[in-house]
Amino acid sequence: MTTKHETLENIPYDGKNAEVDPQFSHRRIQGNVRAWRKAGGDHDNPFPPRETLGWQPTCKCNADKVPSLVLDPFAGAGTTLWKAKTLNRRAAGFDISREYCNLIVERCRQSVMDFRV
Incomplete structure (x- = not known):
């Protein structure tokens, strides 16, 4: 290859x-x-991602990390929303493209997650 x-x-x-x-x-x-x-790739940003390290804590205040809300104003293919759910966070995403919003809906329905439009 x-x-x-x-x-x-x-x-x-x-x-x-x-x-x-x-x-x-x-x-x-x-x-x-x-x-x-x-070369055989189905999408330039595979979903779910091959490897995601997740979020690293940036706050030194020792606040609870869960529950928390992840806001993604440029949701794209929904990778951030998916990862937030796998880390037990609530997530809200927005995208200007109806095509990407439909893609997010379809992918999230394929995953085992509580998803509402």
Whole structure:
């Protein structure tokens, strides 16, 4: 299996940003997503994640960590919401994209978790 960088060189980009200089980061990201999928990856950000360390405490006040609420204003694919539930936290997420919201709903329904829309 080739690395993403090696595979990226062989995949032409023909999307809406084709005229943009390929050195711009969004072009590289789009190319990497295409390369990842061509190499057999089903999504550029797998769900559930392969490895998540979880949250590290940043407060020295010894306050209870559970229950707590995790707020994710850019929920995307819902990985943060999923991880919050696995750590027994309540979670609320928002995303401007209806497509991503539907993705979160579908993925969370597949998991064993109390999920409300």
